Amino acid sequence: MPRRIVVDSSISWTVGLKEFAHPAIETFSIVGQAGPTFFLAAAMFGFVIQLGSIVAEKELKLRQAMSIMGLYNSAYWLTWLTWEGILTFVSSILLVLFGMMFQFNFFLKNSFAILLLLFFLFQFNMVGFAFLLSTFISKSSSATTVGFFIYIIGFITQLITTFGFPYSDAYSKNLRAIWSLFPPNLFAQGLNLLGDATGTDQDKGISWSSRSKCPSADSNCVIKMDGIFQWLTATFFLWFILAIYFDNALPDVNGVKKSWFYFLKLSYWTGKTSDQVEGGGCCSCTGSVPPLSESSPDDEDVATEESLVRQQVTENTLGSNVAVQVRGLLKTFPGIRNMVGCCKCRKTAPHHAVKGLWINIEKDKLFCLLGPNGAGKTTTINCLTGITPITAGDALIYGHSIKSTSGMSNIRSVMGVCPQFDILWDALSAQEHLYLFAGIKGMPRPAIKSDAENLLSQVKLSEAAHIRAGSYSGGMKRRLSVAIALIGDPKLVFLDEPTTGMDPVTRRYVWDIIEDAKKGRAIVLTTHSMEEADILSDRIAIMARGKLRCIGTSVRLKSRFGTGFVVNVSVQKEGTRNNFLQNESDSMQREDSGHQSEPIKQFFRERLNVEPKEENKAYITFIIPREKEEQLTDFFAEMQDREEELGISDIQLSLATLEEIFLKIARQAEVETAAADGSFTILNLPSGTLIQVPTGARFVVIPGTESEENPGGLMVEVQWDHDDTGALCISGHSNEIPVPPHLVNTERVTPISRNRSSRSVRRSFSSNVAPIGLVIEEDKISASNRST
Numbered sequence: 058m059p060r061r062i063v064v065d066s067s068i069s070w071t072v073g074l075k076e077f078a079h080p081a082i083e084t085f086s087i088v089g090q091a092g093p094t095f096f097l098a099a100a101m102f103g104f105v106i107q108l109g110s111i112v113a114e115k116e117l118k119l120r121q122a123m124s125i126m127g128l129y130n131s132a133y134w135l136t137w138l139t140w141e142g143i144l145t146f147v148s149s150i151l152l153v154l155f156g157m158m159f160q161f162n163f164f165l166k167n168s169f170a171i172l173l174l175l176f177f178l179f180q181f182n183m184v185g186f187a188f189l190l191s192t193f194i195s196k197s198s199s200a201t202t203v204g205f206f207i208y209i210i211g212f213i214t215q216l217i218t219t220f221g222f223p224y225s226d227a228y229s230k231n232l233r234a235i236w237s238l239f240p241p242n243l244f245a246q247g248l249n250l251l252g253d254a255t256g257t258d259q260d261k262g263i264s265w266s267s268r269s270k271c272p273s274a275d276s277n278c279v280i281k282m283d284g285i286f287q288w289l290t291a292t293f294f295l296w297f298i299l300a301i302y303f304d305n306a307l308p309d310v311n312g313v314k315k316s317w318f319y320f321l322k323l324s325y326w327t328g329k330t331s332d333q334v335e336g337g338g339c340c341s342c343t344g345s346v347p348p349l350s351e352s353s354p355d356d357e358d359v360a361t362e363e364s365l366v367r368q369q370v371t372e373n374t375l376g377s378n379v380a381v382q383v384r385g386l387l388k389t390f391p392g393i394r395n396m397v398g399c400c401k402c403r404k405t406a407p408h409h410a411v412k413g414l415w416i417n418i419e420k421d422k423l424f425c426l427l428g429p430n431g432a433g434k435t436t437t438i439n440c441l442t443g444i445t446p447i448t449a450g451d452a453l454i455y456g457h458s459i460k461s462t463s464g465m466s467n468i469r470s471v472m473g474v475c476p477q478f479d480i481l482w483d484a485l486s487a488q489e490h491l492y493l494f495a496g497i498k499g500m501p502r503p504a505i506k507s508d509a510e511n512l513l514s515q516v517k518l519s520e521a522a523h524i525r526a527g528s529y530s531g532g533m534k535r536r537l538s539v540a541i542a543l544i545g546d547p548k549l550v551f552l553d554e555p556t557t558g559m560d561p562v563t564r565r566y567v568w569d570i571i572e573d574a575k576k577g578r579a580i581v582l583t584t585h586s587m588e589e590a591d592i593l594s595d596r597i598a599i600m601a602r603g604k605l606r607c608i609g610t611s612v613r614l615k616s617r618f619g620t621g622f623v624v625n626v627s628v629q630k631e632g633t634r635n636n637f638l639q640n641e642s643d644s645m646q647r648e649d650s651g652h653q654s655e656p657i658k659q660f661f662r663e664r665l666n667v668e669p670k671e672e673n674k675a676y677i678t679f680i681i682p683r684e685k686e687e688q689l690t691d692f693f694a695e696m697q698d699r700e701e702e703l704g705i706s707d708i709q710l711s712l713a714t715l716e717e718i719f720l721k722i723a724r725q726a727e728v729e730t731a732a733a734d735g736s737f738t739i740l741n742l743p744s745g746t747l748i749q750v751p752t753g754a755r756f757v758v759i760p761g762t763e764s765e766e767n768p769g770g771l772m773v774e775v776q777w778d779h780d781d782t783g784a785l786c787i788s789g790h791s792n793e794i795p796v797p798p799h800l801v802n803t804e805r806v807t808p809i810s811r812n813r814s815s816r817s818v819r820r821s822f823s824s825n826v827a828p829i830g831l832v833i834e835e836d837k838i839s840a841s842n843r844s845t
């Protein structure tokens with residue numbers, strides 16, 4: 058029997074023209090017959106959009122943000138399914154009603170239930186297919202390309218299907234089974250059967266009871282309508298189960314995945330331990346991780362903290378005021394074998410990002426984690442928030458272990474996170490974001506509105522509450538992220554560089570919010586602003602190269618690690634001092650300024666042996682070393698008594714800045730690492746001389762500059778800074794100055810490291826580049842020898 062083609066629009070249009078002579082009816086016919094084709098196009102288009110949306114949610118880490126705030130994976134997939142199910146159902150009903158409204162045989166003669174079920178199951182099958190594909194794609198741009206490719210393939214294969222391939226006895230069962238795995242093919246075959254059943258005036262269409270029969274007595278169909286329904290249902294479940302499996306087994310946006318057989322492990326079902334591991338690159342294998350040897354901390358406060366936590370672990374006790382107990386947290390990113398070219402794998406070295414942290418973080422306090430780029434702060438936060446699996450150790454958050462899946466879900470219900478980069482939906486307003494996350498946290502409806510309004514006014518977003526977040530400035534987005542972290546009254550809040558990109562005024566607003574937020578909760582803050590850390594923190598820990606370098610209050614760190622006390626002395630104006638020369642010109646004062654401050658400098662020199670660090674006509678700054686602390690009481694008493702005589706109008710005493718301490722500790726860590734690695738940096742002197750400086754070394758002797766006049770040769774003080782990757786780089790250097798006479802015969806450090814043999818140093822010396830500068834240890838150089 059000749060097959061009536063209802064799927065391909067161009068052919069069905071021709072058929073329609075033959076059947077209906079009246080022009081108006083012709084138009085209806087065209088629309089009616091082509092309806093299923095348009096439906097297929099619309100369904101495929103919906104598939105492309107849906108695939109793009111799921112992948113975009115993954116790519117932009119929106120899904121991760123929701124799961125950190127407590128969204129279960131099952132709830133995530135079920136939400137998508139419910140939403141897509143409703144859309145699919147409504148569009149299927151509308152299409153069938155539309156066809157019936159225009160009185161087309163295809164829609165009138167075939168059963169309403171059969172038509173609805175076919176359209177619905179096909180679309181729903183495509184939803185499952187999109188879920189499955191989304192697990193393999195990580196970029197939304199790739200998702201769109203893949204989606205359109207499948208769209209085109211779908212059109213071609215459904216066209217082939219309308220010509221009878223492979224649903225006839227001429228083809229094997231296996232071929233039919235494979236062909237039926239692609240949803241548009243089954244849909245096209247369903248349309249064929251329905252079209253066949255309404256081809257002539259005598260045909261009665263397919264009723265619900267005749268769904269398991271061939272459309273007409275003479276047709277020899279190998280698949281019937283109920284077979285198509287069964288296939289579409291079964292393959293939907295297949296796609297959906299595979300989607301959930303690959304969603305767990307393939308690396309997520311952070312490279313984290315479960316093992317391939319995770320579902321066979323009891324722990325997966327009981328939630329006792331988390332089965333997450335770091336995923337591989339494009340080659341399936343990851344490199345092995347060399348064990349990290351335990352080393353005791355160099356700093357006494359870090360050692361005390363560590364032994365306190367260890368003791369609590371041994372005694373299995375947790376202080377009542379402890380919100381987070383980090384127990385030897387270790388994170389190593391394994392080396393990854395990446396594909397080079399078409400078929401070669403190259404392995405990157407494993408990286409120990411966090412090397413055993415032992416810390417207690419207290420309730421009602423703000424704990425600040427500082428460190429240069431790459432120190433391991435974000436990795437620590439990612440481990441504590443469950444984004445990244447830990448390599449060893451553990452952490453208890455309000456008594457729940459981060460290692461267990463069930464523990465993590467308890468933790469998520471009491472945790473708020475402001476990630477380093479804003480994770481927001483461009484299309485949602487600030488209010489909608491807060492409503493969404495409050496809903497995920499399970500807040501009762503009446504409380505959501507008032508809590509959201511309150512937070513929006515605190516972060517000064519009330520006026521922009523209904524504007525789409527996509528049009529916000531960077532600072533507004535950051536404030537919204539802070540508000541999201543605080544919604545639902547979490548007992549633990551992680552703020553990863555929350556004020557980045559904010560202007561000074563807004564930053565102060567946010568500081569006030571953070572300060573108020575301390576009550577009743579623990580806050581963990583990371584920041585690059587030392588001012589922020591100083592103002593907000595109750596306790597500060599500085600990390601570098603994955604290790605804790607110091608811990609304590611701001612004052613404790615300043616007094617332990619600061620170079621000393623900073624004294625700012627304001628110099629009296631000449632006129633004020635002598636009660637005359639009121640109208641003396643500024644220029645005369647300027648000429649005289651050196652003379653005016655001389656008695657003050659003399660006083661500091663005689664009593665404490667310190668020289669000014671900075672000086673101008675209004676004030677002089679001195680740094681008094683910590684070892685002179687005992688003399689300070691008498692010194693300041695005498696200075697106050699002699700204020701008038703010395704010409705002092707004001708004295709300000711402060712400890713060293715946190716920034717100074719931060720730089721010192723970060724530099725020490727870099728120097729340690731550089732010494733261990735034996736790394737050198739080239740210093741280009743103004744004379745054109747190049748020397749190799751051991752990375753991080755401060756005082757370096759220039760080789761070959763010894764002379765009769767300067768028997769010790771010349772030296773430079775090198776200034777170091779951190780580049781964008783956190784590595785040390787030379788930011789400047791002093792003039793070349795003679796090596797102080799008392800150091801001429803002292804020992805200088807030869808920069809040969811554990812990892813670098815003297816032979817290799819000699820080779821680098823002799824072969825091409827510059828000679829290596831010997832290092833003079835810092836404590837051998839007095840303040841007067843320093844250039845800064």
Ligand SMILES: Nc1ncnc2c1ncn2[C@@H]1O[C@H](COP(=O)(O)OP(=O)(O)OP(=O)(O)O)[C@@H](O)[C@H]1O
Binds near residue numbers: 311390433
């Ligand atoms: N997924 C990863 N794979 C391999 N190495 C990683 C990965 N994530 C981070 N690292 C490395 O771990 C180290 C610590 O990174 P982390 O992001 O924790 O530093 P940070 O202190 O937060 O720095 P920043 O201030 O720049 O945010 C870095 O050397 C980084 O390159």
